[in-house]
Amino acid sequence: MNAEKHVLNVVWDDYKREMGPALKEVNKVPYERIIADLLSVGEFYYYTLNIGDSSINNFHENILRLHGIKKYPWHLSEIISLIHPEDIPFVIEAERLAINKLREIGWAHKMNLKSSYCFRMRTGDGTYQLFHHQALTIKEDESGKMVEAINIHTNIQHITAINSYTVLISGISPRTDFYQIGLKPELMLKPSLPQSLTKRELEILKLIAQGHSSNEIADLLFLSSLTVRTHRKNILRKTEAKNGSDLVKRCIEWGLI
Incomplete structure (x- = not known):
C-alpha cells in the first residue's frame, strides 16, 4: 500500500528526528501494563499505530460496533475521518502540544508518558459522541526513535458531553508526571x-x-x-x-x- 497523508502530518513532519519508520525493535510491548492503566469509564477499543507510515493494526473488536463500520481500517486517515470536522483543528493543536511536552520532558521517558485529550467521533447510530483519547509509545528503534504507539479510545458520552479542551500528559509507573495544557478555556462550561x-x-x-x-x-x-x-x-x-x-x-x- 502507498503511504497516505492525513491532517496530523502537518505536526508529525516537524518531528522526523524523533518519529519515523521502524528499524530494529529493541523492546517488547507491555500490553498488560497498558490495559491496566486504562480509564475504565465506558466502552473502549484500541489499535496500534505505526508512526512511519500511519498504518494501524492489532484492533480491539469494539471499534467495528462503536463506529458502525464493517471492516477494520488500515490507515490513521480512516480513524481521523470519524472525528467531528469541527474538532479537527483542536486535535491538530493538541497533538502538537503533546509532542512538544514529551520533547520538553525528554524523549528517553516517552514509553512512560501517556498523552490524552477528548474529541467527538461518529458512532454507529450516526451521531457524534465524546471520546477520550489516550496514546502511549510502545516501540522504539535502536536509536531511540518512536516507531509504534497504542491509541485507546473510550466513549464517555454517557458521563459527559463537555470537552475540557485540555491536553493531559501523565506518567506511567514509575513516573508520576502530571501536566495539564488548556487550549480553549473560553469554551469550558x-x-x-x-x-x-x-x-x-x-x-x-x-x-x-x-x-x-x-x-x-x-x-x-x-x-x-x-x-x-x-x-x-x-x-x-x-x-x-x-x-x-x-x-x-x-x-x-x-x-x-
Whole structure:
C-alpha cells in the first residue's frame, strides 16, 4: 500500500528526528501494563499505530460496533475521518502540544508518558459522541526513535458531553508526571476546580477512575485502607462531587483524567 497523508502530518513532519519508520525493535510491548492503566469509564477499543507510515493494526473488536463500520481500517486517515470536522483543528493543536511536552520532558521517558485529550467521533447510530483519547509509545528503534504507539479510545458520552479542551500528559509507573495544557478555556462550561488536589490525591483519583476500590488502591499504593478512605473523602470535598460517578464526570470535564 502507498503511504497516505492525513491532517496530523502537518505536526508529525516537524518531528522526523524523533518519529519515523521502524528499524530494529529493541523492546517488547507491555500490553498488560497498558490495559491496566486504562480509564475504565465506558466502552473502549484500541489499535496500534505505526508512526512511519500511519498504518494501524492489532484492533480491539469494539471499534467495528462503536463506529458502525464493517471492516477494520488500515490507515490513521480512516480513524481521523470519524472525528467531528469541527474538532479537527483542536486535535491538530493538541497533538502538537503533546509532542512538544514529551520533547520538553525528554524523549528517553516517552514509553512512560501517556498523552490524552477528548474529541467527538461518529458512532454507529450516526451521531457524534465524546471520546477520550489516550496514546502511549510502545516501540522504539535502536536509536531511540518512536516507531509504534497504542491509541485507546473510550466513549464517555454517557458521563459527559463537555470537552475540557485540555491536553493531559501523565506518567506511567514509575513516573508520576502530571501536566495539564488548556487550549480553549473560553469554551469550558465548568468552573475552575474549587481547590487544588495534591499529588497523592491525583494519583488516587486516577485509580478511582480506573474502577479500583479503596482496598485495592491501598494495596497498589502500599497505604492503609483508612488513609485511602480519608484521601477519597478529601477529593470528594475538594471537587464538590456527590459520589464516585459524579467525581469522574467532574474530573473529565476539568481535564484531570
